[in-house]
Amino acid sequence: MPVELRLPDGTVSTQPEGVTGLEAARAIGPGLARAAVAVSVDGHLLDMDRPITEGGNFRVITLDSQEGLDILRHSSAHVLAQAVLDLYDGATFAIGPPIEDGFYYDFEVGEPFTPDDLERIEGRMREIIEEDQPFQRVVMSREQALEVFSDHKFKVEIIEAVDPSEGARGEEVTAYRNDGFIDLCRGPHLPSTGRIPAMKLLRSSGAYWRGDENREQLQRIYGTAWASSEQLNQYLTRIEEAEKRDHRRLGPQLDLYSFPEELGSGLAVWHPKGGQLRKVIEDHSRRMHERFGFEFVFSPHLGKAELWETSGHLDFYEENMYPGMQRGDDPEYRVKPMNCPFHVLVYKSRGRSYRDLPLRLGELGGVYRYEKSGVVHGILRARGFTQDDSHTFCTGEQLQDELVLHLDFVLNWLRDFGFTEFEADLSTRPEKVMGTPQEWDLAERALAEALVTHGLDYRIAEGEAVFYGPKIDVHIRDAIGRRWQCSTIQLDFNLPERFELEYAAPGNVTERPYMIHCAKAGSMERFTGVLVEHYAGAFPMWLAPVQVSIVPVADRHEEYADQVAERLRDAELRVEVDKSGDTVGDKIRRALTDKHPAVLVLGDDDVAEGTVGLRLYGEDRDTRGVPLIEAANRLVEMARRPS
């Protein structure tokens, strides 16, 4: 019986039963058939030489699509494993999936790989690609597979983990063979190794088997593969560009902050320009908090260990806390890793009535967490940082509206800083929890509704919530498409319980309030670091530490430059006058490399006419003879902060 293949344009291609993907593609066009790496029937990907037995929606997969690239990278990972097994006696292999922009493969070998090893392996891979070995799909029983892979313990573990209850297929295992190499794999693969157009190994590192730090540490090799060497080069350039945005490089370069070795790992000092930047961000945070009905509180950096026992942090968070400190017979104290217990104490400072609720308490609170030494990463992951933290106490009836308000706050906040793409995760109940199933249902539903109210796309992270309540994490995409987690809205059934929080409900019934933790920027340090990378250091004018650089052409223009500066400072602009003895070109170059949004060049004509030469960052031309008033108005307009 012939199979009917519905092409993406709606036409139907009727083919004999058992037609291969390659033949079907050829029927559409020989060029397409040459470019094809796999076909898709009703969403199922098949190798080019697999017979098609049932019709459906048919697509030819080429390297122009993400699916095609995934196949390319998966096949590249196989070639990587093949090369490693060829070159290293006793090496065994674990898993090797395609990932964003590339692939990796995990190995167990005697010695970790060195950069020289990578070169050798890449050389062997090129030979395999040159030999154009066909990938052959092999179907075998579990028993056969266990036999074939008996020397490879990780493969055996994978085969044994295949759930036989998954219908008839559960007893079958597929693998792909090329030359003497065979690897377990669902496929599909490229028709042959020669179909890998461009590939490069990037680095090696350690990685735990199954991501479990208690299990074997394997050696992972990362690589990338692309449809052409142009695309590969573009990708490598993109990596370089991303490196130039690195906040650890740009921050010190722009004199924002630094990480003195004497200070300690994960700790930064903020320089005046970084301080200015943070002040603008934090001022905006305070204004927004007030606008959304939050009240500011302050709390100390440490508190009695007993407080952290009551809050439960010493049970579930101690490994992230700095050790206790104690003097003589005084009680032990702990530096705070979170602000919540303090805000709870504010709540408890007097009896509360339903009329007090919702009570929204906010603080830019400095916290300290003992991060594992391998994870600190500039100001994106520090040991001391400042949360724009808030804790809202409300009744059950208020919960829904409060969540909507918090999410509204978060999104407004992020938009003000130029982020437009958001993705949310809704983390739901894990196995062990505080709170009743009814409470969790209520809370998860309330969070989901808040997300829907804002028309925000979200993913449900099943079972990923912490034990004390479900939460929403909001992720942003930056200018070059990277995803960052900043904001979080977290419900808490635990602390109100542990601290026995209460309020008097109407009719003088005692009730327990709900509690919502919320961070908008997350940490001021991380958020600032993300902004540095997002804008590559060239901040929008309202954020820029120096908004206007004034460049007098010669010494005799300095007096006028001071006058202009004063005029602009009166208009609340942040202005610097460059009085170094350097040439005009040099001074302009410095202002531009420091990424100042505006440069005013002042010479004889300007002194005579009361004008300025205006040059804006990102524009490679300048405008001469702009009247000072006009320039000032324009700059003030550009520097306006989001209201």
Added chain:
RNA sequence: GCCGGAGUAGCUCAGUGGUAGAGCAACGGUUUCGUAAACCGUAGGCCAGGGGUUCGAUCCCCCUCUCCGGCUCCA
């Protein structure tokens, strides 16, 4: 915390088992200049820290600290 790599002037980097080098920045002088680097000069170093091997260590070995790439974790 784990695996690997690295640490030389403020920054970017050369360098060698035998007294430490460049460019930029800094400082001094000359230049006073109209849109991305004027010229001359000066100074700057416990070669991350500590131990060892050696006649001699910045270089070789060990430990510690810090950073980088990952894993795990995460604001």
